[in-house]
Amino acid sequence: MSSIAPTAEPAGWALGLMGGQLLALAIGGCFCNDLQYVAHDMGVRLASIEVDVMVAFEGSPLLATQASMHVAVTAADKSADVDGVIRRAKEISSVSNSVRRGVPIHIVGG
Numbered sequence: 098m099s100s101i102a103p104t105a106e107p108a109g110w111a112l113g114l115m116g117g118q119l120l121a122l123a124i125g126g127c128f129c130n131d132l133q134y135v136a137h138d139m140g141v142r143l144a145s146i147e148v149d150v151m152v153a154f155e156g157s158p159l160l161a162t163q164a165s166m167h168v169a170v171t172a173a174d175k176s177a178d179v180d181g182v183i184r185r186a187k188e189i190s191s192v193s194n195s196v197r198r199g200v201p202i203h204i205v206g207g
Contacts, residue, residue: 117152117161120196124164125150127192132170135185142173143182164196 114122125148136143147169155162170179187193 117154117159120161121150121152121164123192124152124196125166128166128168128186128190131186131190132168132182135189136172136182139178139182139185141177141179141182144171144173146170161196164193166193 129146129148132146133143147167149167151165152161153163154160168183170183172179172182
């Protein structure tokens, strides 16, 4: 799984992931888990999962303006309904659905 983060220079000597990278990781990681849950429920044994998430940022302050995810899934049984697994995972994915619909964030303090 990979991501594209904001092009601004990271603070903190680049010792950890930037927020944009974490956002991409949350979207992709959640979707990978959902694919596995859905496949199990549908009786499909997955052979491989590849997810590539790209998040675009614009403006000042930088705001995420778009996220896209490329998904490649193969099943052990070539006749399995892989498209159905992906479609169902898209329907139930909590992180991507939350971001897509907009989730209020309340910041308390200082």
